[in-house]
Amino acid sequence: xxxxxxxxxxxxxxxxxxxxxxxxxxxxxxxxxxxxxxxxxxxxxxxxxxxxxxxxxxxxxxxxxxxxxxxxxxxxxxxxxxxxxxxxxxxxxxxxxxxxxxxxxxxxxxxxxxxxxxxxxxxxxxxxxxxxxxxxxxxxxxxxxxx
Numbered sequence: 001x002x003x004x005x006x007x008x009x010x011x012x013x014x015x016x017x018x019x020x021x022x023x024x025x026x027x028x029x030x031x032x033x034x035x036x037x038x039x040x041x042x043x044x045x046x047x048x049x050x051x052x053x054x055x056x057x058x059x060x061x062x063x064x065x066x067x068x069x070x071x072x073x074x075x076x077x078x079x080x081x082x083x084x085x086x087x088x089x090x091x092x093x094x095x096x097x098x099x100x101x102x103x104x105x106x107x108x109x110x111x112x113x114x115x116x117x118x119x120x121x122x123x124x125x126x127x128x129x130x131x132x133x134x135x136x137x138x139x140x141x142x143x144x145x146x147x
Contacts, residue, residue, distance in 0.1 A: 004120040008130050011113045012137040014146040018103045018110040022080035024144050025101065026050045034139035036060055036070045045069070052077060056085070080105070095119040112137065
Protein backbone atom coordinates (compact mmCIF):
# COMPACT_ATOMS: atom_id res chain seq x y z
CA UNK A 1 0.00 0.00 0.00
CA UNK A 2 1.30 3.39 -0.94
CA UNK A 3 1.41 6.73 0.84
CA UNK A 4 -2.06 7.71 -0.40
CA UNK A 5 -3.97 5.29 1.81
CA UNK A 6 -6.01 5.41 5.00
CA UNK A 7 -7.03 2.83 7.61
CA UNK A 8 -10.41 2.08 9.09
CA UNK A 9 -11.18 -0.49 11.72
CA UNK A 10 -14.09 -2.50 13.04
CA UNK A 11 -14.16 -5.00 15.87
CA UNK A 12 -16.47 -7.62 17.33
CA UNK A 13 -16.57 -9.97 20.30
CA UNK A 14 -17.47 -13.61 19.60
CA UNK A 15 -18.74 -16.10 22.17
CA UNK A 16 -17.07 -19.01 20.38
CA UNK A 17 -13.40 -20.08 20.22
CA UNK A 18 -10.93 -18.28 17.96
CA UNK A 19 -10.53 -21.42 15.82
CA UNK A 20 -14.23 -21.36 14.87
CA UNK A 21 -14.04 -17.72 13.82
CA UNK A 22 -10.78 -18.14 11.87
CA UNK A 23 -11.98 -21.27 10.06
CA UNK A 24 -15.14 -19.51 8.83
CA UNK A 25 -12.97 -17.07 6.83
CA UNK A 26 -11.18 -19.84 4.94
CA UNK A 27 -13.85 -22.52 4.45
CA UNK A 28 -15.90 -21.87 1.28
CA UNK A 29 -19.13 -23.36 2.69
CA UNK A 30 -19.01 -20.90 5.61
CA UNK A 31 -17.44 -17.89 3.88
CA UNK A 32 -20.17 -17.89 1.21
CA UNK A 33 -22.72 -17.25 3.96
CA UNK A 34 -21.18 -14.01 5.27
CA UNK A 35 -18.20 -12.72 3.28
CA UNK A 36 -19.51 -10.09 0.81
CA UNK A 37 -22.93 -11.80 0.90
CA UNK A 38 -26.08 -9.68 0.96
CA UNK A 39 -29.64 -10.41 2.07
CA UNK A 40 -30.98 -9.85 -1.44
CA UNK A 41 -28.18 -11.58 -3.34
CA UNK A 42 -27.28 -15.16 -4.08
CA UNK A 43 -23.68 -16.31 -3.65
CA UNK A 44 -22.94 -18.03 -6.97
CA UNK A 45 -19.16 -18.45 -6.61
CA UNK A 46 -17.12 -19.19 -3.48
CA UNK A 47 -13.64 -20.39 -4.45
CA UNK A 48 -10.88 -20.25 -1.85
CA UNK A 49 -7.27 -21.42 -2.20
CA UNK A 50 -5.93 -21.02 1.33
CA UNK A 51 -2.16 -20.57 1.15
CA UNK A 52 0.24 -17.65 1.03
CA UNK A 53 -0.22 -16.25 -2.49
CA UNK A 54 -3.43 -18.26 -2.89
CA UNK A 55 -6.49 -16.50 -4.22
CA UNK A 56 -10.20 -16.31 -3.57
CA UNK A 57 -13.25 -15.30 -5.56
CA UNK A 58 -16.66 -14.63 -4.03
CA UNK A 59 -19.45 -13.56 -6.37
CA UNK A 60 -22.78 -12.39 -5.00
CA UNK A 61 -25.50 -12.11 -7.66
CA UNK A 62 -27.48 -9.02 -6.64
CA UNK A 63 -30.81 -8.17 -8.26
CA UNK A 64 -30.12 -4.43 -8.29
CA UNK A 65 -26.62 -4.49 -9.88
CA UNK A 66 -25.87 -7.98 -11.17
CA UNK A 67 -22.75 -9.88 -10.13
CA UNK A 68 -20.62 -8.30 -7.40
CA UNK A 69 -17.32 -10.15 -7.68
CA UNK A 70 -14.73 -9.88 -4.91
CA UNK A 71 -11.29 -11.24 -5.74
CA UNK A 72 -8.34 -11.43 -3.42
CA UNK A 73 -4.97 -12.88 -2.55
CA UNK A 74 -3.69 -14.13 0.81
CA UNK A 75 -0.59 -12.44 2.24
CA UNK A 76 -0.48 -13.92 5.77
CA UNK A 77 -2.18 -16.95 7.29
CA UNK A 78 -1.51 -17.73 10.95
CA UNK A 79 -4.33 -19.91 12.32
CA UNK A 80 -6.22 -19.09 14.46
CA UNK A 81 -4.90 -15.59 15.19
CA UNK A 82 -4.11 -13.68 12.00
CA UNK A 83 -5.27 -13.43 8.40
CA UNK A 84 -4.16 -10.75 5.92
CA UNK A 85 -5.35 -10.46 2.35
CA UNK A 86 -5.76 -8.07 -0.54
CA UNK A 87 -9.25 -7.69 -1.98
CA UNK A 88 -10.83 -5.81 -4.87
CA UNK A 89 -14.51 -5.44 -5.77
CA UNK A 90 -14.78 -5.93 -9.52
CA UNK A 91 -15.33 -3.84 -11.59
CA UNK A 92 -15.63 -0.93 -9.11
CA UNK A 93 -12.13 -0.84 -7.65
CA UNK A 94 -8.90 -0.46 -9.59
CA UNK A 95 -6.76 -0.74 -6.45
CA UNK A 96 -6.66 -3.53 -3.89
CA UNK A 97 -7.63 -2.88 -0.30
CA UNK A 98 -5.57 -4.64 2.37
CA UNK A 99 -7.57 -6.39 5.08
CA UNK A 100 -5.82 -7.42 8.31
CA UNK A 101 -7.70 -9.60 10.77
CA UNK A 102 -6.42 -10.19 14.29
CA UNK A 103 -8.28 -12.74 16.42
CA UNK A 104 -7.50 -12.58 20.12
CA UNK A 105 -8.49 -15.69 22.12
CA UNK A 106 -10.24 -14.98 25.45
CA UNK A 107 -10.80 -18.38 27.06
CA UNK A 108 -13.50 -20.09 24.97
CA UNK A 109 -14.37 -16.77 23.32
CA UNK A 110 -12.46 -14.25 21.24
CA UNK A 111 -12.24 -10.69 19.96
CA UNK A 112 -11.74 -9.88 16.30
CA UNK A 113 -10.10 -6.65 15.12
CA UNK A 114 -10.34 -5.96 11.41
CA UNK A 115 -8.38 -3.16 9.73
CA UNK A 116 -8.91 -2.12 6.13
CA UNK A 117 -6.19 -0.11 4.40
CA UNK A 118 -7.65 1.47 1.28
CA UNK A 119 -6.65 3.93 -1.40
CA UNK A 120 -7.30 7.59 -0.53
CA UNK A 121 -9.88 7.85 -3.35
CA UNK A 122 -12.23 5.72 -1.22
CA UNK A 123 -12.03 8.00 1.85
CA UNK A 124 -15.36 9.64 1.00
CA UNK A 125 -16.95 6.19 1.35
CA UNK A 126 -15.43 5.47 4.76
CA UNK A 127 -18.72 5.22 6.67
CA UNK A 128 -20.31 3.02 3.99
CA UNK A 129 -17.21 0.82 4.03
CA UNK A 130 -17.23 0.61 7.84
CA UNK A 131 -20.94 -0.29 7.76
CA UNK A 132 -20.29 -2.99 5.14
CA UNK A 133 -17.54 -4.63 7.20
CA UNK A 134 -19.66 -4.36 10.35
CA UNK A 135 -22.47 -6.18 8.52
CA UNK A 136 -19.97 -8.85 7.44
CA UNK A 137 -18.91 -9.37 11.07
CA UNK A 138 -22.55 -9.48 12.21
CA UNK A 139 -23.25 -12.17 9.59
CA UNK A 140 -20.07 -14.03 10.60
CA UNK A 141 -21.41 -14.12 14.17
CA UNK A 142 -24.56 -15.83 12.89
CA UNK A 143 -22.52 -18.36 10.88
CA UNK A 144 -20.36 -19.37 13.85
CA UNK A 145 -23.24 -19.36 16.35
CA UNK A 146 -22.24 -16.24 18.26
CA UNK A 147 -25.16 -13.97 17.33
